Amino acid sequence: MSAPTKERAVTGVSVLEAEAIHILREVAGEFDKPALLFSGGKDSTVLVHLAVRAFAPLPPPFTLVHVDTGHNFPEVLEFRDDIVARFGLQLHVAEVQDWIDRGEVEERPDGLRNPLQTAPLLDTITGQGFDAVIGGGRRDEERSRAKERIFSIRDDFGRWDPRRQRVELWNLYNGMHKPGEHVRVFPISNWTELDVWRYVDERGIELPPLYFAHEREVYLRDGMWLTAGPWGGPGDDEETVAKTVRYRTVGDGSCTGAVESDAATVADIIEEIKASRLTERGAGRADDKISEAAMEDRKREGYF
Amino acid sequence: MTSDLLRLVTAGSVDDGKSTLVGRLLYDTKSVLSDQIDAVLASSEERGLDDPDLSLLVDGLRAEREQGITIDVAYRYFATAKRTFVLADTPGHVQYLRNTVTGASTSDHAVLLTDARKGVLPQTRRHLAVMAMLGVPGITLAVNKLDLVDFDRDTHEKIRDEFVAHAVSLGYDEDQVTAIPMSALTGDNVVTRSENTPWYDGPTLLDHLERVTPDRRGCDVGFRMPVQYVLRSDGNDYRAYAGQVVAGRVSPGDEVVVLPAGTVTTVTEVGTPDGPVDSADEGQPVTLVLADDLAVTRGDLLASADRRPSVQDEFDATVCWLAEEPLRPGAKVLLRHGTRTTQCRVPGLPARLDEQELAIQRDPEELALNEIGQVRLQVADALPFDDYADCVATGAFLLIDPKGGDTLAAGLLGDALSVVGADRGEQDG
Numbered sequence: 001m002s003a004p005t006k007e008r009a010v011t012g013v014s015v016l017e018a019e020a021i022h023i024l025r026e027v028a029g030e031f032d033k034p035a036l037l038f039s040g041g042k043d044s045t046v047l048v049h050l051a052v053r054a055f056a057p058l059p060p061p062f063t064l065v066h067v068d069t070g071h072n073f074p075e076v077l078e079f080r081d082d083i084v085a086r087f088g089l090q091l092h093v094a095e096v097q098d099w100i101d102r103g104e105v106e107e108r109p110d111g112l113r114n115p116l117q118t119a120p121l122l123d124t125i126t127g128q129g130f131d132a133v134i135g136g137g138r139r140d141e142e143r144s145r146a147k148e149r150i151f152s153i154r155d156d157f158g159r160w161d162p163r164r165q166r167v168e169l170w171n172l173y174n175g176m177h178k179p180g181e182h183v184r185v186f187p188i189s190n191w192t193e194l195d196v197w198r199y200v201d202e203r204g205i206e207l208p209p210l211y212f213a214h215e216r217e218v219y220l221r222d223g224m225w226l227t228a229g230p231w232g233g234p235g236d237d238e239e240t241v242a243k244t245v246r247y248r249t250v251g252d253g254s255c256t257g258a259v260e261s262d263a264a265t266v267a268d269i270i271e272e273i274k275a276s277r278l279t280e281r282g283a284g285r286a287d288d289k290i291s292e293a294a295m296e297d298r299k300r301e302g303y304f
Numbered sequence: 305m306t307s308d309l310l311r312l313v314t315a316g317s318v319d320d321g322k323s324t325l326v327g328r329l330l331y332d333t334k335s336v337l338s339d340q341i342d343a344v345l346a347s348s349e350e351r352g353l354d355d356p357d358l359s360l361l362v363d364g365l366r367a368e369r370e371q372g373i374t375i376d377v378a379y380r381y382f383a384t385a386k387r388t389f390v391l392a393d394t395p396g397h398v399q400y401l402r403n404t405v406t407g408a409s410t411s412d413h414a415v416l417l418t419d420a421r422k423g424v425l426p427q428t429r430r431h432l433a434v435m436a437m438l439g440v441p442g443i444t445l446a447v448n449k450l451d452l453v454d455f456d457r458d459t460h461e462k463i464r465d466e467f468v469a470h471a472v473s474l475g476y477d478e479d480q481v482t483a484i485p486m487s488a489l490t491g492d493n494v495v496t497r498s499e500n501t502p503w504y505d506g507p508t509l510l511d512h513l514e515r516v517t518p519d520r521r522g523c524d525v526g527f528r529m530p531v532q533y534v535l536r537s538d539g540n541d542y543r544a545y546a547g548q549v550v551a552g553r554v555s556p557g558d559e560v561v562v563l564p565a566g567t568v569t570t571v572t573e574v575g576t577p578d579g580p581v582d583s584a585d586e587g588q589p590v591t592l593v594l595a596d597d598l599a600v601t602r603g604d605l606l607a608s609a610d611r612r613p614s615v616q617d618e619f620d621a622t623v624c625w626l627a628e629e630p631l632r633p634g635a636k637v638l639l640r641h642g643t644r645t646t647q648c649r650v651p652g653l654p655a656r657l658d659e660q661e662l663a664i665q666r667d668p669e670e671l672a673l674n675e676i677g678q679v680r681l682q683v684a685d686a687l688p689f690d691d692y693a694d695c696v697a698t699g700a701f702l703l704i705d706p707k708g709g710d711t712l713a714a715g716l717l718g719d720a721l722s723v724v725g726a727d728r729g730e731q732d733g
Contacts, residue, residue, distance in 0.1 A: 015309050021577070021589040022548045025532040029602045029643060053577035054589065055546070058535050139379045146378040153709075167402050167626050169409040169714045170700045172640055176709025190390055192381045 013199050016191050020047075021054040022171060023150060023187040024134070028054075028061050030175040031132040031183070035125070036062040038091070039072075040080035041250045042207050043136030043188065046196055049205055050187065051134075052087055062134065063090045067121050069113035070097040071231040071253040079208040092128065094120040111232045114252045122158040125182055132175065134185045140192045150189050156180030193248075194273050201266045210247045213264045218243050224257030310513065313392045313407035313440065316417030317427040321448050323359030325417060325488035326380060326393050332495035333510065335382035377403040386514045401434070401674040402626040405714050408435055409700070413442040413516055415509070420450045420485075423463045429470060430659045433724040436474035437622065437676070437716065439696060442516050443471060444482045446509060451487040455500040460485040475723055484509050523586060523695035526611025527552035527560065530642030530698075531604045535591055544575060544591040545600055547643070550697035551690075552608060554590065555583040559609035562600050563688035568609050570595040603644035605688045605698070613698060617686040620654060622720040623671070623679050623703065623713040630670040631679070637712060638704040639683055647684040648703065654678045655721060662724055678721050691718030 027034045036051060038044045051060035064084060068077070084091045096113055099105040099120050108115065125133055139146045149165055151173040166174055175183050188196070200207065218225040218241065219234035225245055226233055231254035234240050245258035246269075263272040316322040329335075348357045380391040392407030408414060414435045418428050428445075435443060445467045453459045464483035471481040484493055485501050486509060492498035495510045507515070528551040535544045554560075558571045574584050575591035584590045592606065600606075607613055625631050631650065639648035656668035656677040671677045692699030703713035 015587070018548065018587055018589050022532070025546050025548075025589070026643070029533045055533075055535060056575075056577055056591075057542070058537055140381045146380060166711045167406045167714070169406055169702060169711070170696065171410070172700065172702050174640065174702060174704060174709065174711050176638075176704055178709065190379065190381075192383075192388075194383075 013195055013202060016188070016195055017050065017053075017199065019171070019190065020050045020187040023173065023185065024051050024054040024060070026173050026175070027132050027134060027185050027187075030173075033128070033130050034062050034132040034134060034185075035065045035092075035128070035130040036060075036134040037066070037136070038064040038080065038083075039066055039251070040076040040083070040208055041136070042196055042200065042211060043138065045083065045205060045207060046188065046199055047134065047136045048083060048087065048089070049203060059088055063092055063128070063130075065092045065094065065121075065124060065128075065130075065133070067094045067117045067124070068096065069117060069252045069254075070095060071113050071229065073208070073210055073227075073229075073250060073253055075210060076208045076250050079206075092124065094124045096120050099123070112252070112255050113231070114255055118158075125158065130182060131177065132183045132185055134187060136188055137186045138191050138193070138196075139186075139189050148186060148189065150186055151175055152184045152186070153177055154182050154184055158182075160184075194270065197266060197270050197273060201270065208250060210250050211269070213244055213246045213261050213268075215242055216245050216258060217241070218245060218258055225260070226257055227253060229253045308386075309388050309390065310413060310516070311390045311392070311411045312413050312415060312513065313394060313404070313411035313435075314415045314417070315394050315404045315407070315431040315435075316446075316448075317419070317422075317425050320417045320419040320422070321488045322393070322417050325415075325446060325448060325486075325494065326391065327359050328488045328491055328494050329391075329510065330380060330382055332491060333382050333384055377407050384510065384514060389513065401430070402624075404431060405434060405438070405624050405626070408438045408440050409714065411440050413444065413513065414440045415444045415446055415513075417446045417448050418463065418467075420447050420453050420456075420459055420463065424466045424470065426659075428467070429662065432467075432471060433474060433657075433659060433662060434624070434676075436471070436476065437720050437723050439693065442480050442482075443476065444484060444509065444512060446488070447483055447485050448488050450485045450492065450501070451490055455485070455492075455498075457501075457503045460501075460504070482506070482512055484512065523551035523690075523697065525551050525613065525690045525695045525698065526608035527554050527558065527606070528608075528613070528690070528695065528698050529554065529590070529592070529606045530644070531600060531602055531606060532643050533602060534600070542593075543597075544573075544593045545606065546589070546591045547606070548589050549584050549586050550642075551586055551695050552611075553583050553585050554592065556580075560594075560606045561609045561612055562598055563605045563607060563613070564615050564686040565599075565604070566615075567596075567598055569598060603642070603685075605642055605644075607688065613688045613690045615686050615688045617684075618680070618682045619687075619717070620678055620680050621701070621718070622676065622692075622716045624676045625671040625673060625713050627705070627710065627712040628673055630672045631713070632670045636706065638706050639681065639687070639701055639715075640704055641687055641689065641701040642698065644685065644687075645704070646687070647706075649682040650679055651682060652680040654680060657721060657724060664721070676721070676724075689717045692716035692720050693718055693723075 038048055096116050100107055105116050105119050137145055147162055149168045177183055218227055219238040228234055246261045247258050249256055263269045314322055378393045380393055382389050394404045394407040416431050447460050447463050467483055468481050485504050486493040488494055492500055493508045497508055529547040529549050531545045531547050533546040535546055554574055556571055556574055559568060560571055561568050571592055572595050573580050573593035633652050635650040637648050639646050653668055656665045658665055690698040699717045701715040702711050705712050
């Protein structure tokens with residue numbers, strides 16, 4: 001093989017990449033059966049790319065897991081399946097609908113399905129015997145996420161207890177756990193939304209088209225532009241209009257809003273985020289607005 | 305390693321306004337976005353406050369907001385045109401010193417707060433000693449609440465002189481230590497220069513943080529790489545060792561020793577995510593292919609054959625005890641160093657730090673929660689290590705509870721305790 005001599009300064013995103021690769025290799029070395037949560041969104045897509053790079057030239061030793069609420073955007077699911085095929089990975093899908101059909105999870109009156117993901121996720125972790133679950137959570141997303149460790153222990157009910165977190169020192173990640181417990185791992189904890197986009201730019205990472213400005217039929221609900229879909233909407237008193245929009249997050253369609261934007265390229269998006277006065281969750285997630293501690297409460301139950 | 309990323313830790317005593325300072329820093333650098341501000345405005349109003357309580361920006365847990373204190377370390381991100389900051393915001397209460405140690409372990413710079421009315425407190429001295437021991441290379445003292453002493457120059461300078469003298473006695477150079485007069489509540493000298501301190505010609509806190517050199521003490525110990533994972537493909541006989549270069553540099557042709565076994569071999573390929581390279585430096589993830597077919601596994605340390613670390617199975621080290629249950633001689637624990645976890649006995653406790661007097665007590669009966677001391681350790685597998693003072697990556701370790709798996713102690717190999725005890729003499733325990 002040829003040996004290109006290119007000394008790169010270890011700066012900015014490279015430091016974060018090196019940290020993430022170190023964490024992913026620790027997971028592979030410490031755990032018997034690790035899984036990586038992959039939804040087709042930008043953060044988990046970056047995680048997959050990092051995992052591929054961490055173990056190159058061999059495939060990453062992680063099973064991919066997606067909890068599909070049944071309200072996902074079709075173009076994101078298509079993208080998800082493309083990535084899985086392209087890198088020759090294994091994907092396990094847990095359909096929230098199956099849990100609803102079996103009566104183990106109940107549809108909420110407000111129709112939101114994001115909070116319903118917890119039971120399918122925990123059942124999958126237990127059923128498949130995963131001892132570590134890697135996620136794309138970032139500490140800049142939300143106040144309770146800012147308190148999250150990189151290796152975060154979950155009890156045998158899958159619960160997070162913020163008051164009993166382990167200290168985390170240097171880059172010595174402690175993955176010890178008792179039978180029944182598992183560890184959640186967040187390799188891009190220290191990345192911001194902007195870092196993710198800079199990395200996408202630097203590495204030429206492909207993302208679902210939803211992230212880029214396009215014209216779409218949307219209706220306004222609780223201050224957010226939602227797309228018509230199987231998640232119920234528009235209602236009789238909600239008017240559908242065509243707008244040029246893009247998504248900053250691409251979670252469940254029932255609670256993820258589009259933002260008005262002309263940003264059609266990664267470079268445009270980077271400029272837009274630099275100037276934005278809203279967080280991605282503030283701009284596009286209804287479920288975090290339920291209460292002051294909505295995310296913390298869901299995380300305590302086992303949500304990501 | 306040069307970087308435009310600065311990892312910061314903040315620490316201070318209770319009620320000296322740390323959350324307010326962090327909130328102010330985020331707010332004035334426009335790192336807080338309007339939906340977060342709206343949430344704080346709404347919460348402040350619910351609590352019947354006239355002005356937004358900036359500390360609500362950072363106290364993320366329900367219990368913290370209810371009790372008005374910071375319980376757990378939180379990580380914050382903000383950026384200016386010059387630099388990106390990762391800030392470990394740590395609690396001030398004595399019982400949460402473990403979180404200060406946590407934040408400090410990965411930080412390039414520490415901001416310690418003190419209330420201008422109270423000056424240098426025991427807790428300030430204790431935090432400074434922790435920073436010195438962990439090798440945090442730069443320290444800023446935020447002399448806060450100066451508005452409550454009429455921005456009095458003498459008050460600031462008296463506190464500054466006492467603090468700098470104390471830092472110097474702990475081994476800091478004067479140019480590594482800076483004191484800035486400020487009021488986080490009103491924003492004086494945090495991001496914006498204050499008109500209330502015409503006698504002060506130094507930088508604002510943000511100016512200073514943009515300028516400080518982020519380098520931790522460099523590791524000049526030769527090449528070091530703990531083996532994280534073995535990449536093996538039976539199909540084409542490929543075998544490589546994945547890890548991060550934690551010190552020095554590695555190139556094809558270099559002789560390396562596999563520790564603790566002690567076998568010597570040659571590196572034939574240095575792989576990176578972007579393909580093979582002529583050399584890789586500290587901080588880079590690599591996959592090394594070796595010339596000989598050796599039994600190298602996760603947990604082993606690869607090191608320069610001509611600059612080897614010390615390999616021992618019994619040694620003294622400094623620990624900060626982080627568990628409720630005290631450490632007593634005879635304890636059996638697990639020791640995690642690099643990528644290796646090994647069984648460990650604690651036959652004795654040679655010394656304990658009296659953190660108020662910063663003096664050494666000999667042969668204490670135990671180390672209680674948040675106490676720092678010297679321990680004797682015996683490990684089942686000989687440990688290859690450098691002194692923490694020479695290289696953090698190969699000089700740091702954890703003690704772990706073999707039953708529950710919790711982390712019990714932060715450990716520093718070598719004579720780290722002497723840093724804090726050196727100039728203060730000893731006393732009998």
